[in-house]
Amino acid sequence: MFNAQYFRTFITLVETGSFTHTARRLDMTQPGVSQHIRKLEKYLGKPLLNRHGRRFTLTEAGRRAYDYAVRLFAEHEHFRHSLDNESLHSGECRVASPGSVGLMFYPFLLGYQQMYPGLTINYSFAFNHEIVQDVLAGRHDLGVVTEVVKHPDLHYEPWHQEPLCLVVPADFTGTTLQELMALGFMNYSDGLNNAGQLLRANFVGEFRSMSHFPRQGFTNEVAMVLDAVARGLGFTVVSRLVLETSPWQRQVKALTLPNQVYESLYIVTQAGSELPRRYQQLLDDFRDERRNTLYGLVEEPGFDT
Numbered sequence: 001m002f003n004a005q006y007f008r009t010f011i012t013l014v015e016t017g018s019f020t021h022t023a024r025r026l027d028m029t030q031p032g033v034s035q036h037i038r039k040l041e042k043y044l045g046k047p048l049l050n051r052h053g054r055r056f057t058l059t060e061a062g063r064r065a066y067d068y069a070v071r072l073f074a075e076h077e078h079f080r081h082s083l084d085n086e087s088l089h090s091g092e093c094r095v096a097s098p099g100s101v102g103l104m105f106y107p108f109l110l111g112y113q114q115m116y117p118g119l120t121i122n123y124s125f126a127f128n129h130e131i132v133q134d135v136l137a138g139r140h141d142l143g144v145v146t147e148v149v150k151h152p153d154l155h156y157e158p159w160h161q162e163p164l165c166l167v168v169p170a171d172f173t174g175t176t177l178q179e180l181m182a183l184g185f186m187n188y189s190d191g192l193n194n195a196g197q198l199l200r201a202n203f204v205g206e207f208r209s210m211s212h213f214p215r216q217g218f219t220n221e222v223a224m225v226l227d228a229v230a231r232g233l234g235f236t237v238v239s240r241l242v243l244e245t246s247p248w249q250r251q252v253k254a255l256t257l258p259n260q261v262y263e264s265l266y267i268v269t270q271a272g273s274e275l276p277r278r279y280q281q282l283l284d285d286f287r288d289e290r291r292n293t294l295y296g297l298v299e300e301p302g303f304d305t
Helices: 004-016 019-026 030-044 060-082 099-115 128-137 177-183 191-202 222-230 240-245 277-295
Strands: 049-052 055-058 091-097 119-125 142-145 154-169 185-187 215-218 236-239 252-254 262-270
Touching (some): 004 030, 019 030, 091 099, 099 222, 099 236, 099 277, 128 142, 154 277, 185 236, 222 240
Parallel strands (some): 091 142
Antiparallel strands (some): 049 055, 154 252
């Protein structure tokens, strides 16, 4: 019969190298320690120790049993802490977001995990509709999305606004809508929507529709669209998160425009669910860091819902 205490005694014995020290540490008698080891050997059906008088060495089965026992108790402690919804820095975080957000949010979470080893980060990059379905199915506790899809079992909360950037090749010298149209548009999953919003706000009276712009290509991976722009194949509109994390940011540039437009980010969870506090801490810390980066001491624009 499985008995976790036998494994605990065995771990302590291996780490102290002494039956006497093990008995003292666990407040047991030496015969009690020996009995635990014998019962564990009987349970596993293998000898764990090569005994040499008062000394011992581990058998191959003993080495494997020790490694297993260490993992077992580590996982147990992690599971125990994960049940504490009040803990800010321990437990599992299951999060999903589009690539445009995850390019910076996921590295931020990994840094968080380095600071707080009690955290485990499970992160998925997905499209908005996939995130919604995964949250509904319970595969993720929390999703970050760029659009709201109404559903009675989902709860949405405005979280953050990220500036949109009109990105052109570094050697592009044009400034007019006609010159952008001549360059052509590089599209991605949210590209047409983002470009339409930004161009409509900055070319009032000129911009009609993205249908007038030649399509120079499409990729479903937003991180790769700037590769095409860097090669001079067209322009695009992405969030500043994408531009700041792109390996091609030196080969492209963001045009200065008079009117700033923002991509709105929303947190989606199951309706009626109460997330552990660690999630709110992560979200607040990342949003505060982005605000400081983007706006410094300048007041951030209001959230447009």
